Amino acid sequence: EVQLVESGGDLVQPGGSLRLSCAASGFTFSNYNMNWVRQAPGKGLEWVSYIGTGGYTIYYADSVKGRFTISRDNAKNSLYLQMTSLRNEDTAVYYCARDYRSSWRYYFDYWGQGALVTVSS
Amino acid sequence: QSVLTQPPSVSGAPGQRVTISCTGSSSNIGAGYDVQWYQQVPGAAPKLLMYGNDNRPSGVPDRVSGSKSGTSASLAITGLQTEDEADYYCQSYDVSLSTVVFGGGTKLTVL
Numbered sequence: 001e002v003q004l005v006e007s008g009g010d011l012v013q014p015g016g017s018l019r020l021s022c023a024a025s026g027f028t029f030s031n032y033n034m035n036w037v038r039q040a041p042g043k044g045l046e047w048v049s050y051i052g053t054g055g056y057t058i059y060y061a062d063s064v065k066g067r068f069t070i071s072r073d074n075a076k077n078s079l080y081l082q083m084t085s086l087r088n089e090d091t092a093v094y095y096c097a098r099d100y101r102s103s104w105r106y107y108f109d110y111w112g113q114g115a116l117v118t119v120s121s
Numbered sequence: 122q123s124v125l126t127q128p129p130s131v132s133g134a135p136g137q138r139v140t141i142s143c144t145g146s147s148s149n150i151g152a153g154y155d156v157q158w159y160q161q162v163p164g165a166a167p168k169l170l171m172y173g174n175d176n177r178p179s180g181v182p183d184r185v186s187g188s189k190s191g192t193s194a195s196l197a198i199t200g201l202q203t204e205d206e207a208d209y210y211c212q213s214y215d216v217s218l219s220t221v222v223f224g225g226g227t228k229l230t231v232l
Contacts, residue, residue: 035221037167044123044210044223044224044225044226045159045167045210045212045223045226046223047220047221047222047223059219059220061220095166095167100172104153104154104155104214105154105155105172105173106154106155106213106214106221107155107157107169107172107212107221108157108159108167108169108212109169109172109178110169111166111167111168111169112166113165113166114166
């Protein structure tokens with residue numbers, strides 16, 4: 001059974017930093033691209049970042065570019081999101097999500113339960 | 122403002138049929154990119170409900186169906202049940218933005 005379990009969510013002050021982790025199990029982690037997707041309270045879904053299987057192909061949403069860093073450790077079956085210069089508007093539940101993509105089809109087939117990040121003074 | 126446009130809410134009585142629309146543009150759905158749908162029950166993570174416009178993942182009942190035409194897509198649920206009450210999000214890829222894009226979500230209420 002595919003499982004994705006996020007951890008590291010917390011209350012942090014504006015300008016602060018936080019690192020989220022996502023532990024994967026039930027599939028060969030190193031064979032799959034991964035993503036972070038977030039959801040602000042009462043709002044919709046927003047894609048945040050993507051990382052390829054080897055960790056070399058990386059994309060970010062404009063809203064987090066230069067502040068967030070995605071990484072992975074295939075030996076530990078883990079995905080990470082290092083967040084710096086946090087803003088109030090970064091307050092959200094952050095989900096890690098397994099990626100599927102082909103020429104015309106891009107989607108997330110499995111999601112974790114989410115980690116709540118609250119940015120507030 | 123979401124790149125894909127969904128109605129904020131839809132409702133129906135148990136046993137009825139409802140549809141949720143998702144309208145995009147020539148840089149996403151209209152460009153040929155497939156549409157996916159996710160179901161999110163309150164307090165839970167999103168779950169893939171439909172992929173590749175009209176394909177159901179294992180475990181999704183056949184009373185749920187999807188379609189795509191031009192720059193729009195639709196999700197239909199027949200034989201509504203109370204357990205269908207949730208938020209539904211459409212998703213595609215936008216070639217101009219070079220990112221995955223979501224609709225704003227539709228809250229389905231079973232009356």
